Amino acid sequence: MDFFLYNKFGQMLLVIIVFAALIAVLLAIAWAADRWIGKGRRWAALAVFGGPALLLLAVGLIWPAIRTFYMSFYDAGTNNAVGLQNYVFTFTNTGAVIAFRNTFIWVFLVPIASTLIGLIYAILVDRSKFEKIAKSLLFLPMAISFVGAGIIWKFVYEYRGAAQEQIGLLNAFITWLGFEPVRFLQDAPWNTLFLIAVMIWIQAGFAMVILSAAIKAVPTDIIEAARLDGVNAWEMFRNITVPSIRPSLVVVLTTISIATLKIFDITRTMTGARFDTQVLANQMFDYSFVFGDNGVGSAMAVAIFILVIPLVAYNIRQMAKNRAVRG
């Protein structure tokens, strides 16, 4: 018993065992409900399958979301109501234009580029001899924390004056070719693109994993039928493969978009959001936690949420369409 209480692994096993037991109990309830109760059956199943998750979400995310929305109409210490003042600030502060511009660029480029590269790569290595290794290489950046990624790319982008020895890979290459070294992270507006490259580097692996699974899921019957009909590979790709994995494409694009809206680590560690590289998520963190202004920070969080709505709307329409097709 001591093991379970006083040893970390013991506690870990304990929580897993307890959790498994709880789930077993829940499933047993659903099973019993299935056999005996007639009408309440559907609600019992819903409560068992959906209940725990929805409960956790309500406590852990919905309540804080409401609280955030509420705080966005109050001042820094959440003492006095200030109406829409925080929102005005969010959209009109000196850094706002840059932050919004950059955020849009991030949300536009990262999902598209990551998905494209992930998809192409997934197709190219599918069922090849080196599939495992190839996939691991593209996936590796995801396994590295953002701090690690920041350091890695520091060695790539580092700038030294023309008379000095370069220690950054890109500048070494550029000077070897005979050109002047480039201040990748310091010169606006291109520096944002170089930060975006880091995010793409990380997210392509995510896209690849999901799309690879989707590609493998395309039923072989359909492929054979198409081949018997004599389609060439490009038509196959455009008319069979892509439509078949379309739901996964949407999933990948949406997920990466949302992640991009939230991530501020790269900007923060590589340029400290200086040199016109500010993004909304970083501003939000600054105002909420560094400056202690809960009002403005919350307003910025809500602003980010508003930006997500188009993505959500698009997804809803896609899901409705898919449901119509599947019947």
Add this chain to the structure above:
Amino acid sequence: MKRTTARRTGAAVAGGLAFALALTACSGSDLGGGGDDGGDGGGDAACEDYADYGTFEGDEVTILSSIREQEADQMEDTFVDFEECTGIDVVHNGIGEFETQVVVQAEGGNAPNLAIIPQPGLLARLVNDGYILEPNEQTVANAQEGWTEEWLNYGTVDGTFYAAPLMASVKSFVWYSPTAFEENGYEVPTTWDELIALSDQIVADHGGDGVVKPWCAGIESGGATGWPATDFIEDMVLREAGPEVYDQWVTHEIPFNDPQILAATERAGSILRNEDYVNGGIGDSRSIATTSFNDGGLPILEGNCFMYRMASFYEAQWPEGTDVSPEGDAFAFYLPGDDADSKPLLTAGEFVGAFDDNEATQAVQAFMSSGEWANLRVTIGGVTSANNAVDPANASSDVLRLAIELLQDPDAVSRFDGSDLMPSAVGAGSFWTGMTEWIDGADTQTVLDQIEASWPAS
């Protein structure tokens, strides 16, 4: 096929379990209850020193700080005898993200007993939000005995004293290479004009290849990029305008873009934005913005620059094996005032605030505010304290000895780091970003105007 995969999975799982079991044997996997308690207190003669703090029965006091690694080990060593004699278990947790976490933990209802706070501005915020309580009389008495009024003011919020200072660092230092100075026949400057003359001399002697410069600088520091430049400006304000103006500046009695502040900034610019003077071994003045402050002084060792203005704690950044001594590879001299008599000194430090008024908490807080603790800590090494009771001879290195002497110099006019005193929207926000833009080439007046505009209304 299936059987081999099943077997492989089984092997993997078995291996994993074995690995986990091996790890369980590690002490690191034990939770609580372990560790060595002091056990029999009172057995040591030295305990009479600790009699004032009372005796307890294994009460735990947690301290939260941003001190980590070796420095954390050293600090924890100061409590060994204290713990044994009083029976208190002092648990120190050092974390990065301290400024964020201390607020989150406090607001989340999970505050530590004590916190070591590096910014008086943050201290004020925690006091105003009602999280930090007043210390006991012993602490107040210790503080009044140990520090000058200026230091005590920084631990005071709205007239009430809340937190005694702990350690200190001196920021008005210029790092240089004694051997390089020796070789070139340079003398350590004692006035600002001599400093500039020296810089010009170096340009004349070495300025040919575009690589070697008199000064190097680096202000990059992740989310805090820009802070070394704020230190430079603060040093200049002290020299250009004087301590009274400095006080008015940090409390916003005069606006940030006051002409005196502008003048001070331009004086800093006469070095930091002077292409003849910077950035030795790395590039031009703009490259200062992307050079990390840790690396900023390294060109000195390569002979590519001669001076680096940085705080006393930079000592830890020199690569292992560097001889940091008055005749060695690296040492620091005091950033001179305008004349040989004036000694403006920019300092920094931490303050110990209590989140509750338990007796054990207050006992630890009192101990940390005492001269005994200060001497103990300085002797262990690596840091300085502004406590009057500290004997400079205890300092563990020449740089630290110099720092303590400066701190205790009655002629020195010391002021705390300005950006730590200002509200964080400025001191950890627009001042930092403004300085980065300024180094990157922006117009001085525009930058100061922007910072002024960002000062919070309240």
Add this chain to the structure above:
Amino acid sequence: MSVEATVPEVADVANRRTQRPAAATKFRSLVTNRIGSAVAVVIAVLWTIPTFGLLISSFRPEADIKSSGWWTFFSDPSFTLENYQEVLFGRASSGALATYFINSLVITVPATVIPLVLATMAAYAFSVLEWRGRDWVFVGVFALQIVPLQMALIPLLRLFSSSELLEPFPFLSVWVAHSIFALPLAVFLLHNFMSDVPKELVEAARVDGAGHVSVFLRIMLPLMAPAIASFAIFQFLWVWNDLLVGLTFTGANNAIQPLTARLAEMAGSRGQDWQLLTAGAFVSIILPLIVFLALQRYFVRGLLAGSVKG
């Protein structure tokens, strides 16, 4: 089409069916194997070079890292294991690395398992079960992805601080916090995969009298294996590399903090010793990499391989 033309075609197809029938094969044959492989190789190399640079740097002494490019390592090697030594054994008095490694493991495993199970069940509720308002609630869950976890830190922490359970079980709050934050994306991803399972399978089973629990356990779970494995990897990585949630919910207590906190610690009180971070980054990659390679084989099997007949 004449008979002579059809027969070789059919034979051809039959041959290919026994070899490697896949849409990808056709695509590649269009672009010719060589070009396709070349492109793949180029991408792989580009993706790996930055990390490779980090690996080399982790074996170089501090002074060299800061003064010359890592590729000079090959022409002018100066090798050192000091960075790794410092990361692994530094502060040996507290059994440094082992403790943090264990903490990370203890935090990550339940924080992966719990949300996975809950999300799979919830995905079932959103795809197979029919109930009023289902789609709107799903949209809500999906939209919760955008709630920044920073906003949830303080309310959640307050909730846990008032609970007595934290004393004996300090990891409880981290596990729950991580599970909560993982749910929106998990439910979304798993729901999408689950919707791909043809309705006929489910209906056939229910007509045969199977209850929801049977359908869930016997039909859904096996088919969802690749999706579950995918998400397990992502969640493992996310928790393993996380710093903020780990710091906050372990109460900033050094003894139970994850590995990422140790790496952040090495940055030192006053700056970044990034020669240590290079080694540290690699030490912390090893386990996620193993997890990835171990779960990868689930992807090889298709989602519906051979399960639907005509």
